[in-house]
Amino acid sequence: MTDDNIIYIGKKPTMNYVLAVATQFNSGSDDVIVKARGRSISKAVDVAEIVRNRFITEATVDNIQISTEVLEGEEGRTSNVSSIEIFMKKK
Amino acid sequence: MTDDNIIYIGKKPTMNYVLAVATQFNSGSDDVIVKARGRSISKAVDVAEIVRNRFITEATVDNIQISTEVLEGEEGRTSNVSSIEIFMKKK
DSSP, rough: GGGEEEEEEOOOHHHHHHHHHHHHHHOOEEEEEEEEGGGHHHHHHHHHIIIIIOTTTTTEEEEEEEEEEEEGGGGGGEEEEEEEEEEEEEE | OOOOEEEEEOOHHHHHHHHHHHHHHHTTTTTTEEEEEEGHHHHHHHHHHHHIIIOOEEEEEEEEEEEEEEEEEEGEEEEEEEEEEEEEEOO
């Protein structure tokens, strides 16, 4: 799996990411990972659900991992942010 | 497992739910399910991560399921909302 198969969820509209994931699957990938941090986590779940239900019905959610990332801010302060990785697979 | 073991994430501060989950574990439950819908999904992930990292270090995330729920609104309109269930286990 190459990095192309990872879709990072950010501040764009949900459908942009849905199309990015669908395009990955339609260009021959069997695996796509949807990644997000913080408040974008809800959007990542929306993206996976919309892809699976409406665009790529052969796609399934294979596994979901959550973790905590430590971000370094100004003046060396650190803050923790939750992250999610949704592993999608096309049969 | 009874319904007591399900913690629904809503609009209260994150730490309220962290304490609710920690209290469940400390009162003898070996399994707790953290559930959320829509924008609260990010908070559910935060809750699970904070419980696991800071409060109940024997607790692990056993499994995560995502799904789509159909909500019926006014005038019979329906809308889809994503949901998450985080299954936590204490060894």
